[in-house]
């Protein structure tokens with residue numbers, strides 16, 4: 001079973017409170033989502049492997065650590081996942097970025113794929129799928145399935161807020177994928193929104209609606 005890591009650092013939790021507040025304006029919402037993504041990138045990269053290399057400081061030779069594992073790729077789920085990309089790239093500037101477009105049908109709550117573009121070496125990379133919201137889990141599950149269908153095997157998922165229903169569905173569909181979240185909320189409402197959540201992440205990020 002994939003692990004669920006709740007990133008409970010005080011800075012993340014403080015910023016998440018402002019993100020959730022319905023009175024937070026678009027600019028602040030966007031800035032804070034980016035900042036939380038940077039802080040969460042620190043957590044999701046905590047177990048990256050290191051190797052030793054020899055360098056010379058101005059004073060002496062030394063053995064020092066460098067990253068030695070797979071190269072990283074980010075795969076934001078459009079639209080709302082875009083809001084987290086730049087924040088993560090601040091810590092992992094060499095990551096390549098693929099995109100998957102998924103729109104949840106408002107009636108059926110089923111995700112509909114409309115776009116997919118991946119780095120040519122995506123299969124070799126550790127791919128971090130990014131979406132602020134894990135509600136029913138349908139979009140993230142579909143994104144991970146689309147990546148697996150193209151041979152990608154090293155996958156993690158980063159979200160801001162998850163519903164318990166989404167976590168359960170994710171673990172059933174993709175037990176090999178670890179989930180990093182800032183919060184797991186109470187439940188979904190009858191329209192498939194996370195309660196208390198933050199509303200529609202895409203609309204709040206881009207000022208639509």
Ligand SMILES: O=P(O)(O)OC[C@H]1O[C@H](OP(=O)(O)OP(=O)(O)O)[C@H](O)[C@@H]1O
Pocket residue numbers: 077078079080081102103104105109111131132133134135136137138139140166192200201202203
């Ligand atoms: O877990 P689920 O039930 O699938 O719901 C979560 C999805 O819904 C939202 O996207 P939306 O369909 O609103 O698209 P948008 O980002 O373009 O607004 C959100 O960003 C997730 O992708």
Ligand SMILES: O=c1cc[nH]c(=O)[nH]1
Pocket residue numbers: 080133135192193194195197198199200201202
């Ligand atoms: O609460 C929710 C659920 C799905 N998508 C969102 O943006 N918010």
Ligand SMILES: [Mg+2]
Pocket residue numbers: 080200201202203
């Ligand atoms: Mg939306």
